[in-house]
Amino acid sequence: MTEQQNLDPAGTSSGAAKKGGINRRDLVRSAGLAGLAGLVVGGAGGYFVAPRGSAGGTGGSTGAGGTLKVGIVAPITGPYSGDGQEMVRGAELAIADINAAGGVLGQQVELVTADIADQAPENFVQAAERLVSRENCVAVSGGYTTTTSVEYDIYAQAGVPMFHTNTLQANTDYVVDNGITNIFQACPTEIWYASGFIQLMQEWIESGVWTPSSNTAAVISSNDSYSISIATVLQEGIRELGWDITLYEEVSVPYADWGPQLAKIRNDPPGLIFITDYLAGDLAAFANQFASAPTNSLLYQQYGPSVPEYLELAGDSANGVVWSTTIGTLPDQIGKSFRQRYLDEYGSEAGLSQSGAQYDILRLWAQAASRAGDANDFARVCDSVRNSTFRGVVGTYNFEQTELTAIPYPDAVNDPSLGMPHLTYQIQNGEQVLISPAPYTTGNFQLPSWVS
Structure with a gap:
C-alpha cells in the first residue's frame, strides 16, 4: 500500500444528448429550488486568473x-465515518494501482x-x-462538499483539478x-433521484407489477x-401525476426514534x-x-442502504426496501473484480x-x-x-462541457x-438486487411481503 499522510480538519499532519431536451438547471428551478442552498453567486470568469499549475508555476511535484x-x-471520523472509510479505501486501491503501473509520467503518487x-x-x-497551499496537491477528490460551495473558491483560484460526488445541483x-473550469461533479445531481424514481414507478404501475394502495405519498426529509x-x-412530480402528499416532515440527523412519523403514517397509510x-x-x-407494524406502502430510502452498515443494522427488516444511488459499483465483471479486490485487501465487503x-x-x-503530459499543468489536465x-x-x-x-x-x-x-x-432475502437500469440488472422488482 502506498505511503499515506493524514490531515485533521485544520491540516495538522499525522502521517451530452438528453431525453426530450431536459436541462437539469431548468428542472431544479422549475421545481422551486432556486436559492435553496443559500448561494451567493458572483459573475462568471472570475477564476483561473493565475492558477498555481499554470505555465511557470509550481505544483506538488x-x-x-x-x-x-x-x-x-x-x-x-464522526457520524458519516462509514461512508468516509469507503472513500479512503477506494482511493488507496486506486493509488496502489497507479503506482504499480509506473505512476503518472514516471512519478509515484x-x-x-x-x-x-x-x-x-x-x-x-x-x-x-x-x-x-501546504501539501501542494496536484488533484483533490472527495465524496462530500459543502452545500454552499464555500470551499470552491480555494480550488478555483489555485486551478487544482478537484473532483467530488456530492450529488448536489447547487454545487453544479x-x-x-x-x-469555474476545474471542479468536476463526478456523478449526476440529486434531482435525478426523484425524477428517475418517478419514471420507474410509472413503469411498475403501467405493467401491473405494482398497484398502489392509494395515489398518496408520505415524504420525509432530513433538514x-x-x-x-x-x-x-x-x-x-407526483402531484403532476394526480397524487396527493399526506405527510411531509423534515428531521435533524442523526435521527433514531421514528415513532411520531410512523404514528402519522399508520393513521393514514399512503401508497408510497x-x-x-x-x-x-x-x-x-x-x-x-x-x-413492527408495516402499512400497505412501498418503502423507498435514498442512498443510505449503499453503506455496508445499513444491512448489518436493519437485518431482515431491510427486505423489500427500494433504494437508489446516482453513482454505484456495477455488478458486471469490472465491478465484481473491484469488489473482490476490496474484500481481499480489507477483509470486508465494499459498499455499493x-x-x-x-x-x-x-x-x-x-x-x-x-x-x-504534465500533472502540474492544471489547465491541460482539466481540458x-x-x-x-x-x-x-x-x-x-462523461462530463457535460x-x-x-x-x-x-x-x-437523461x-x-x-x-x-x-x-x-x-431492492433488498431481497438480505441481498442487494439491482432492478434498474438494463443492461446492468441482476433481478426484478418484487412486491414486498407487507404490500398487497
Whole structure:
C-alpha cells in the first residue's frame, strides 16, 4: 500500500444528448429550488486568473521520478465515518494501482487524507486550504462538499483539478454561474433521484407489477438542502401525476426514534413512503421500526442502504426496501473484480457507492494527467478530463462541457456508454438486487411481503 499522510480538519499532519431536451438547471428551478442552498453567486470568469499549475508555476511535484500528492476529503471520523472509510479505501486501491503501473509520467503518487468529520463548513475550508497551499496537491477528490460551495473558491483560484460526488445541483450551479473550469461533479445531481424514481414507478404501475394502495405519498426529509431538494422534486412530480402528499416532515440527523412519523403514517397509510434522509443508521432504524407494524406502502430510502452498515443494522427488516444511488459499483465483471479486490485487501465487503467512485476518480485523473503530459499543468489536465470518456467500475464518466457534471443514464441519455447509470436496488432475502437500469440488472422488482 502506498505511503499515506493524514490531515485533521485544520491540516495538522499525522502521517451530452438528453431525453426530450431536459436541462437539469431548468428542472431544479422549475421545481422551486432556486436559492435553496443559500448561494451567493458572483459573475462568471472570475477564476483561473493565475492558477498555481499554470505555465511557470509550481505544483506538488518534486521533479521527474519524484512524488505527486493527491488529496482526498472524507468524513474519517464522526457520524458519516462509514461512508468516509469507503472513500479512503477506494482511493488507496486506486493509488496502489497507479503506482504499480509506473505512476503518472514516471512519478509515484502519494495519498493525503483530510478529515471533515461532522461536515461543518469550516472543516471543508480548512481541508481545502491545507491540501492546496501546504501539501501542494496536484488533484483533490472527495465524496462530500459543502452545500454552499464555500470551499470552491480555494480550488478555483489555485486551478487544482478537484473532483467530488456530492450529488448536489447547487454545487453544479455554483460552478456554472462562476465560470469555474476545474471542479468536476463526478456523478449526476440529486434531482435525478426523484425524477428517475418517478419514471420507474410509472413503469411498475403501467405493467401491473405494482398497484398502489392509494395515489398518496408520505415524504420525509432530513433538514439539509440536498435531501430537501430531492423531496421537493418528488412532491412536484407526483402531484403532476394526480397524487396527493399526506405527510411531509423534515428531521435533524442523526435521527433514531421514528415513532411520531410512523404514528402519522399508520393513521393514514399512503401508497408510497419516500425518505430522503441519507444516513445509513437513520434509515436502518426506520426500517426496523416500520417492520413492527408495516402499512400497505412501498418503502423507498435514498442512498443510505449503499453503506455496508445499513444491512448489518436493519437485518431482515431491510427486505423489500427500494433504494437508489446516482453513482454505484456495477455488478458486471469490472465491478465484481473491484469488489473482490476490496474484500481481499480489507477483509470486508465494499459498499455499493463511494469506494468504487473514489477508485475511479483518481484513475480518471491519472489518465488525464498522463495525456496532458504534465500533472502540474492544471489547465491541460482539466481540458483532458473534459474531452475524455472514462469507463470505471461505476460506469461511464462523461462530463457535460457546460456543467462539468456527469450525465445520468437512462434518465437523461439513452446510451449507457455515454452516461452514469442511475442504479435502483431492492433488498431481497438480505441481498442487494439491482432492478434498474438494463443492461446492468441482476433481478426484478418484487412486491414486498407487507404490500398487497
